[in-house]
Structure formats: C-alpha cells, structure tokens
Amino acid sequence: MREDVLQFVWGKNKIPHKGLCTTSNHPISIITPGILNRMAGPDFSNAHLFINEQEWFGTVEVHVNSSDWYRHKHGTNQNYKNVILHVVWEDDTPVTNHSGGYIPTLQLKDHIPKSDLKEYNSFLLKENVRFINCEKDLPSIPNEIKREWLAALQDERLQEKSSYVDELLQITTNDWEQVFFMILLKSVGLNHNGKAFLSLAKEIDFSIIRKIGKNSFQLESLLFGLSGLLEGDYTTESYYIQLQKEYRYLKTKFQLNEDAIYKPEFFKLRPHNFPTIRLSQVASLYGRNANLFNELISQNTLQELYDVLQTKASDYWDTHFNFGKISSFQPKKMSMTFMDLLIMNAVLPIKYKYNMFQGLDVSEAIREIGSKTVSERNKIVRNFRKLEIVANSANDSQALLQLYQKYCVRNKCLQCSLGSHLLSGK
Numbered sequence: 001m002r003e004d005v006l007q008f009v010w011g012k013n014k015i016p017h018k019g020l021c022t023t024s025n026h027p028i029s030i031i032t033p034g035i036l037n038r039m040a041g042p043d044f045s046n047a048h049l050f051i052n053e054q055e056w057f058g059t060v061e062v063h064v065n066s067s068d069w070y071r072h073k074h075g076t077n078q079n080y081k082n083v084i085l086h087v088v089w090e091d092d093t094p095v096t097n098h099s100g101g102y103i104p105t106l107q108l109k110d111h112i113p114k115s116d117l118k119e120y121n122s123f124l125l126k127e128n129v130r131f132i133n134c135e136k137d138l139p140s141i142p143n144e145i146k147r148e149w150l151a152a153l154q155d156e157r158l159q160e161k162s163s164y165v166d167e168l169l170q171i172t173t174n175d176w177e178q179v180f181f182m183i184l185l186k187s188v189g190l191n192h193n194g195k196a197f198l199s200l201a202k203e204i205d206f207s208i209i210r211k212i213g214k215n216s217f218q219l220e221s222l223l224f225g226l227s228g229l230l231e232g233d234y235t236t237e238s239y240y241i242q243l244q245k246e247y248r249y250l251k252t253k254f255q256l257n258e259d260a261i262y263k264p265e266f267f268k269l270r271p272h273n274f275p276t277i278r279l280s281q282v283a284s285l286y287g288r289n290a291n292l293f294n295e296l297i298s299q300n301t302l303q304e305l306y307d308v309l310q311t312k313a314s315d316y317w318d319t320h321f322n323f324g325k326i327s328s329f330q331p332k333k334m335s336m337t338f339m340d341l342l343i344m345n346a347v348l349p350i351k352y353k354y355n356m357f358q359g360l361d362v363s364e365a366i367r368e369i370g371s372k373t374v375s376e377r378n379k380i381v382r383n384f385r386k387l388e389i390v391a392n393s394a395n396d397s398q399a400l401l402q403l404y405q406k407y408c409v410r411n412k413c414l415q416c417s418l419g420s421h422l423l424s425g426k
Contacts, residue, residue: 001089006062006108007043008414010087011036012424015111020423022104023091026052033150034060038156038415039080049085051104058084066105069095106387123423124411131383132408137422139388146389149417153399158366161349161403162356171202180293180350187346188278192269196262197279200226207287208254216287220314221246223279226256228263235324241318271321277332280313295390296347297354302372305347309339340373344394370395380404 010033020028024096028051032042042059049056059082064071066088074080083096091107126133168179182201189197203226212218224230225247230240235412250256264275269276288311289295299305313332321327348366355362373394375381381391391397403416413419 001041001064001109002124003064004414005117005124006064006087006089007036008120008420008423009108009112009116010060010062012420015108016160020106020111024077026103026104028085028104028106036415037113039259042083048085049052051085056084056330058082060085060087062087064089065093066095067093069103072343084296112262116137120414120423123419124413131387132404133411133413133421134422135387138418141418141421144252145417147422150389150396150399150403152417153402154367154370154395156406157398157402158349158352161345162353165350165353172206175206176350176354177210177291180296180346181206181209183346183350184292184342187342188282189264189275190273190341192273193264193275195277196227196264196275199260199262203257205254208250210290212250213286213290216283216314217242218246218250220280220283223254223283224276225251226258226261227275228258228261229276229323230317231281237324240323246321267321271327272332272335274321276320276322277313277317280317281311281334282333284311284314285309293350297351300362300369302343302369305343305369306336306339309334309347311343337374337377340394341376344370344375344376344398367395370398376401391405 013030014032015030017030020030022028028049031048031050032046034047037043037045037059043062044060047056047058047060048173059080060076061069061080061083063072063086063370066086068088069086070093071076074083076098078098083097083103086103086105088105088107090107095103095105097103123133127287129135132138149424165179165183168182169176170321172178172182181204182198184278185197185201186194189195200223204222209219221230221243224243230247237318266274270318286292289308292308295308296305299308311334317331349371352362352366371393375391375393376397378397378401381400383399384391384404389400391400403418406414407413407419414423
C-alpha cells in the first residue's frame with residue numbers, strides 16, 4: 001500500500017461514508033476532508049469532521065501504518081498539535097500528540113473496495129509507456145484544468161528554487177551577493193558542470209571577488225586556476241602564460257586551495273558551453289559591473305535584465321574555445337537563449353526571495369518576465385508538445401519540467417491535478 005493512494009482516497013472523498021468509525025468505535029462524519037498540503041506539516045488542512053457527534057476543525061495526517069507517526073517524530077513536532085484525525089491503512093499502535101492525548105484513528109483497509117485499489121495501482125504501474133503514465137489520456141483533460149495546474153507548478157518551481165537560496169544564505173551568514181555568485185556559477189555550469197562550478201563558488205571567499213572583481217583578467221585567472229584549467233605547460237601562448245602567472249600571485253596572496261573543487265568537464269559539451277568560455281563570460285560580467293547582484297535585483301523588465309547580462313568572453317576567446325587550439329574568429333557573446341536560462345534559474349529566484357526579505361511582493365513582475373522569456377527547448381518540452389501541452393514561454397516550460405521531474409518520473413500521479421482528474425472518474 002502507498003501513502004499517496006491513501007491521500008488520494010481521503011482527499012477525493014473516495015471512502016464510503018456509511019458506518020465509518022474510529023478504532024475506538026466512535027462514529028465519524030466527514031463534512032470536508034480538508035485541503036492537501038504539499039509543503040511541510042500535516043497532509044490535510046482545514047478539515048471539518050464530526051467524531052462521536054462532536055464537531056472538529058483542524059488537520060488530518062495520513063500514514064500507511066499508525067506507527068509511522070512515531071517513525072516520523074510527529075508526536076514532538078508542534079506543527080502536528082492540531083491533528084484531529086489520523087487516517088491509516090492499518091492501525092498497528094495507538095498514537096498520542098505532543099500533549100500525550102490519544103489521536104482518533106480511522107483504519108481504511110476495511111473500507112476501500114479492492115476494485116478501486118486495483119484501478120489506482122494499474123494507473124500507477126502502467127507498462128509499455130513511452131513517456132509518462134497518462135500519455136494516452138492527457139489530451140482528453142480540459143484545457144482549463146491544465147492551465148490551472150501549470151500555473152500552480154510555476155509557483156511551486158519558483159518556491160523550490162528560492163528555498164535553495166535560504167540554504168545558501170545560512171552558510172554565507174546572509175551575504176546576498178555571495179549567494180548570487182554561487183547560484184550564478186551553478187546556473188552557468190548547466191547540468192554538466194553545475195556541480196563543479198558551485199564547488200568553485202563555495203570555495204572562494206567573496207571578499208576576494210569584491211577586491212578583484214572589477215579586473216576581469218584577474219578574476220578570469222582566479223576562476224581558471226581554481227578550476228584546474230591552468231595546469232600544465234601544453235601551450236606557449238602568451239595569454240595562457242600570463243593567466244598562470246597571475247593565478248600564482250593570487251594563490252599566494254589569498255592562500256587559495258583547489259583541493260575541494262571539482263574539475264569541470266569538456267566531454268559531450270558543445271564548444272560554446274565549454275567551461276573556458278562560460279567562466280570567461282562570468283569574469284567579464286563582474287568586470288563590467290562589480291555590483292552585479294544589486295544591479296540585477298533592481299531591474300523589473302526582461303529587456304533591462306538583458307542589458308545587464310549582455311557580455312562576451314575576453315578577446316583571446318574570439319579565436320579559441322580551448323587553450324592552444326585556434327578556431328575561426330567568432331566573439332563568444334552570451335546568447336539570448338543562455339541569458340534566458342540564467343534569468344529563470346538564477347536571477348528570478350533570488351530576486352523573488354530578496355524582495356520577500358524586504359517585505360515586497362514581486363511575484364507578478366516575475367511572472368511577467370517569465371511570460372516574455374522564450375520557452376526552453378529540450379526533450380521533455382518536446383514530448384509534452386506531442387501530448388498537446390505546448391510551452392509558449394519559459395513560465396510554461398518551467399512548469400512542465402516541474403511536472404515531469406517532481407511528479408511523473410516519481411510516479412506521484414495521485415498528487416498531480418492531471419492524474420487526480422483522470423482517476424476521479426474511475
């Protein structure tokens with residue numbers, strides 16, 4: 001038995017109401033089961049019940065076994081002090097709240113028809129699907145339901161990304177500029193080098209960036225050197241030698257250590273995404289604007305963000321993608337597509353969180369920027385297009401990525417509004 005199946009059954013009122021009793025034989029009447037909570041805390045809020053003819057308003061917690069209450073340490077968590085009913089598949093032990101009082105328990109295993117369970121499990125465990133469980137039924141869902149769910153997923157993804165800002169603020173003692181530097185480098189590294197670039201950003205004391213950031217050559221040598229891109233003597237080019245010399249000076253001056261930094265990779269990357277190009281572009285960004293965080297955070301339109309982010313790698317890279325290998329002349333400008341990725345993955349999440357910290361609500365401005373930003377182009381977005389869900393903006397593509405990564409591949413169909421709609425009719 002799966003907990004999300006029980007949540008679906010309870011939340012959608014799929015339980016036959018006649019004869020419902022607690023394990024202590026007190027009759028239960030369900031007025032409203034409550035609203036599913038996707039964040040931390042009890043599974044359902046705002047439930048309205050009658051238990052043994054007494055009216056109750058509060059939260060409801062759902063578990064497979066009642067002993068999960070103790071396994072999850074809910075009894076000592078103040079967030080669970082208002083639980084009015086414990087809904088379980090099997091009641092294997094009585095449970096008490098933080099005050100020591102027993103919580104009424106509803107055992108479901110004798111109330112859910114086996115035919116219903118078979119329907120739910122067959123939906124969740126479909127075989128021979130090419131993409132997602134509901135791929136054959138998805139086009140039949142009304143567009144209004146799809147739009148509402150995608151809008152909720154946009155907010156959910158932004159909240160999730162901004163919660164990562166909270167984690168970084170804790171380890172930097174609330175240094176917003178340093179946090180942005182970390183998120184920016186992680187985003188610049190994309191999936192392939194994001195981990196390596198983040199380890200680089202975490203290892204650099206941001207006071208160093210404040211001191212040398214205006215000098216893009218020094219910052220480039222710092223980023224390259226710490227990333228292990230200046231090791232060896234495989235080229236006699238003067239620019240490479242100058243970078244090495246500058247990095248040796250900075251390493252001694254600031255007592256730098258590369259040991260904890262992952263070395264970025266070139267394998268399977270398009271040349272424009274080589275770590276050499278991307279790190280040089282970051283150095284150029286800070287060289288143009290040492291107060292990059294403050295500058296970006298004050299912009300409220302997409303064009304203004306583009307104006308701040310427009311940059312190119314240093315002149316050496318006009319004829320190179322890697323050290324010692326000359327290529328045809330092509331200035332390595334940051335493309336609009338790449339700026340869109342940085343805006344969605346780095347700028348907007350920290351802008352949202354920073355303004356919340358300031359007591360300001362910029363959610364509408366952020367949605368407006370996302371609605372004008374071009375949709376990402378990837379396999380997931382293309383597959384949803386085949387199922388008649390089209391991403392017209394970055395807001396839409398972010399929602400589809402959230403849907404696929406957090407629900408579809410995790411088989412959380414019963415927590416998804418689309419899967420829930422399809423199963424509600426079964």
